[in-house]
Amino acid sequence: MSNTNIDDDLIPEKVEGYTVGEKKTIDEYNKLDAEDESLAKWKASLGLSTNTDLYPVKADDKRTVVVTELALEFPDQPELQPIRINLEDSNGNTITGKEIKFDIKEKSIYQLVVKFRVQHEIITGLKYLHSVKRGGIRVDKVEEPLGSYAPNTVDKPFYERKFTEVEAPSGMIARGTYSAVSKFIDDDDNVHLTVPWSFAITK
Numbered sequence: 001m002s003n004t005n006i007d008d009d010l011i012p013e014k015v016e017g018y019t020v021g022e023k024k025t026i027d028e029y030n031k032l033d034a035e036d037e038s039l040a041k042w043k044a045s046l047g048l049s050t051n052t053d054l055y056p057v058k059a060d061d062k063r064t065v066v067v068t069e070l071a072l073e074f075p076d077q078p079e080l081q082p083i084r085i086n087l088e089d090s091n092g093n094t095i096t097g098k099e100i101k102f103d104i105k106e107k108s109i110y111q112l113v114v115k116f117r118v119q120h121e122i123i124t125g126l127k128y129l130h131s132v133k134r135g136g137i138r139v140d141k142v143e144e145p146l147g148s149y150a151p152n153t154v155d156k157p158f159y160e161r162k163f164t165e166v167e168a169p170s171g172m173i174a175r176g177t178y179s180a181v182s183k184f185i186d187d188d189d190n191v192h193l194t195v196p197w198s199f200a201i202t203k
Contacts, residue, residue, distance in 0.1 A: 009129075009131035009138055009141050010129045010130075010131055010181060010183045010194070012127050012129060012143055012185055013143060053153055053154050053155070054119070054151050054152065054153055054154070055117060055119060055151065055152040055153060055154060055157050056154075057119045057120065058092070061092075061119070062120075063094075063119065063120075063192070064118060064119060064120050064121055064123060064190070064192065065116055065117075065118055065123055065126065065184060065186070065192035065193070066088070066092075066094065066116060066117050066118075066119065066192075067087055067094075067114065067115070067116045067184055067192065067193045067195075068086070068087055068088050068115045068116060068117065068158060069084060069085060069086055069087060069088075069113075069114070069115040070084075070085045070087065070100075070112070070113075070114060070115075070182070070195075070197075071083060071084045071085065071112070071113040071114075071115075072102070072104070072110045072111070072112060072113070073110065073111045073113055073162075074108060074109065074110055074111075075109075075111060075165070076109055076165075077108060077109065080105070080108060083102045085098075085100055085102075085197075087193075087195070094193070098195075100195070100196070100197035100198070101197070101198050101199065101200075102199050102200075103199065103200050103201075103202045104168045104199055104200070104201055104202070105168065105201075105202055105203075106168055106169065106170035106171070106174060106175060106201050106202065106203060107167060107168060107170045108167070108168045109165050109166070109167050109168075110165065110166055110168065111162055111163060111164070111165045111166070112162075112163040112166075113160065113161070113162050113163070114128060114146075114160070114161045114163075115158050115159070115160050116158065116159055116161075116184075117152045117157065117158045117159065118149045118150065118151050118152055118159070119151050119152065120151060121151065122148065122149070122150050122151070123148060123149050123186050124148040124186060124187045124188075125145070125147075125148060125186050125187030126145075126146040126147060126148065126149065126184065126185075126186050126187075126192075127143060127144065127145050127146060127184070127185050127186070128142070128143075128144045128146055128161075128163075128182065128183075128184055129141075129142065129143045129144075129182070129183045129184075129185065130142050130180055130181060130182040130183070131180065131181055132178050132179070132180040133178065133179050133180070134176065134177070134178045134179075139178070144163060146161055146184075168201055169201060170201075174201050175200075175201045175202065175203060176200065176201060177198060177199070177200045178198060178199055178200070178201070179196070179197075179198045180196070180197050180198065180199070181194065181195070181196050181197075182194070182195050182197065183195075
């Protein structure tokens with residue numbers, strides 16, 4: 001799912017003075033100075049180890065970040081069913097051209113949940129961005145750092161990230177249809193997924 005007309009709203013902000021570190025393989029990371037305590041803690045936080053029992057990847061699958069599901073959950077409103085959007089087919093391929101539309105009740109408290117897996121290499125500085133528009137005018141923008149991740153293993157086949165809870169707007173003016181685009185990008189400006197979607201705020 002890609003969008004060649006990338007919205008300017010979906011260009012991540014750059015931190016002045018920050019430079020992306022040199023890309024290394026998993027083996028190279030594992031061989032880095034074991035006496036460096038801070039480095040050892042960073043590698044441990046990624047779950048990086050010499051364990052080669054990685055999540056099985058098809059030989060021709062070159063993707064490094066695979067977003068498998070987007071969801072809206074309503075943790076404090078059990079009467080509302082979660083909205084789950086599967087982004088993989090039965091063969092593990094990203095579904096392209098999928099129309100994503102759903103309704104959100106006004107004043108409901110929802111939480112965006114992202115499921116994804118990492119394969120082949122360590123991903124640093126993964127970010128989630130989305131821009132929401134109504135009538136062509138931007139009404140919301142989110143840029144959320146997701147962090148750095150080692151490839152998934154059989155024991156941990158995916159990562160899950162839950163965002164801060166948000167209250168849906170309410171009132172006659174707020175009700176209606178909105179369009180949005182979400183993007184996953186890393187420190188190296190690799191875009192792993194761009195996906196358009198739309199939703200309606202209902203009474």
